Amino acid sequence: MNLSELIFLRPWWLVIPPLLLVLGVVLRQSGNGGDWVRAIDPSLLRTLEKRSAFKRRGKGRPRFLIWSIVAAIIAVALAGPAIRNQASSSFRNLDGVIIALDTSKSMVDSGAVTEGQIAATQLIDNSAASQQVGFILFAGDAYLGSPFSADRQMLHPLLGGDLSNIVAEQGSAPARAMALAQTVFSDADMIGGDLVLVTDGGGVDPAAVEAARALRKAGRRVNILFVSSAQSDPNMPVPDKAGAVRLAAEGGGILTDTANLSPLLSALDLPLGQKLEKNGYTALAWLDLGRYMLILAAIPFLGLFGRRA
Structure with missing residues (x-):
């Protein structure tokens, strides 16, 4: 006590x-x-x-x-009068992290996807042990790479391979990635949760903004890990940091880049009791x-x- x-x-x-x-x-x-x-x-x-x-x-x-x-x-x-419930940190089905990696052509051709793979690997390896981690790949569409799991090692092959042609649909549709993440959260009966979009900001449109708002309303947070590399092809879309900033703001999360993962790691490592309290589950976080x-x-x-x- x-x-x-x-x-x-x-x-x-x-x-x-x-x-x-x-x-x-x-x-x-x-x-x-x-x-x-x-x-x-x-x-x-x-x-x-x-x-x-x-x-x-x-x-x-x-x-x-x-x-x-x-x-x-x-x-x-x-x-x-209440004190923190120490057992709340052991609830494994109440909080999870989904990493959604943008594998669009602009990310692949610029080399940003490789930088994103390295950063995503660091995130899952340093996330709290009580959190389950899922993985989504998206470009013009979104696909589930791995459902929620506490086994970090099973994600390493996905994050270490060649992702240049793994999603056939061209373009960048973060709205589809967020909609899929919402489904994964709901199917797992997660109360809280964080989505981390590893992206150069491409495809941020009204549908993406609305999807971020929906996740926030459901008690999730949309965080952006912004990756940007020099574009060798002038015809390729340039990174859209303004769109990434807006997406993080609408999703109630934070935006950081691959050069400084500390703010994002701190946000993901927030004690579960505080996350439960923010989502209205005070009785699980505090002992009255x-x-x-x-x-x-x-x-x-x-x-x-x-x-x-």
Whole structure:
């Protein structure tokens, strides 16, 4: 149990204890007998007390104090004090990474696809052990290279081979790659997940932007690993970094290049508990201690069952 990460899931309940404190101070300042003490002759007041016709408020204060303590403990319990659930990092079917590699002609002819293969290999080898990894190849269409798997070694042959003619359809259609990634995520019942598009930004059109938005709405993130090499053929499309930036922004991810993989690795290595929390699965990420505090509230509550004098 790591109390250094203690948080309150419903902090608005914490306003109750200060209000109870203010109420206690107000009652204390009002005096034991209220306005009667100031308005009645002291000898007459003593006579009324002897005949039990008048009782000072002070005799009821211990019960009010007990009620206040019980209410304060319950309020804190309802605020949801919680610590991180250490078991959340072991859930293997809740978070995954899909690498989608652009094998279009512009990527192959410029040599950028080779650079992308090397960077993709580094990503899968350095991703968290709790994450499953899938692989997609795309150009004018998209194909599943490998479903989700925890075995990184099975992806090495795919990333180390010749990809120049592996996708027959010409062009670059990242929208198809993102649609396929959404299907893979859904079929695997993944709650969270990251898609990494390894691309030179080609083919970013309204359909691609809409696909990125759909992934973000489903709780995924679209990250861009931008690769760019010199174009030897002036007739080939030039890298579109502006389009890649827009795609990452619409997909809720980040954009980085092959020269600096650290930001992307850090984003992919974000603790699963934080990812689950962002997707609305707080109960899986945090252990709520409020229920145990209700047992603590029962201790002063027992004092209310004592025999009255």
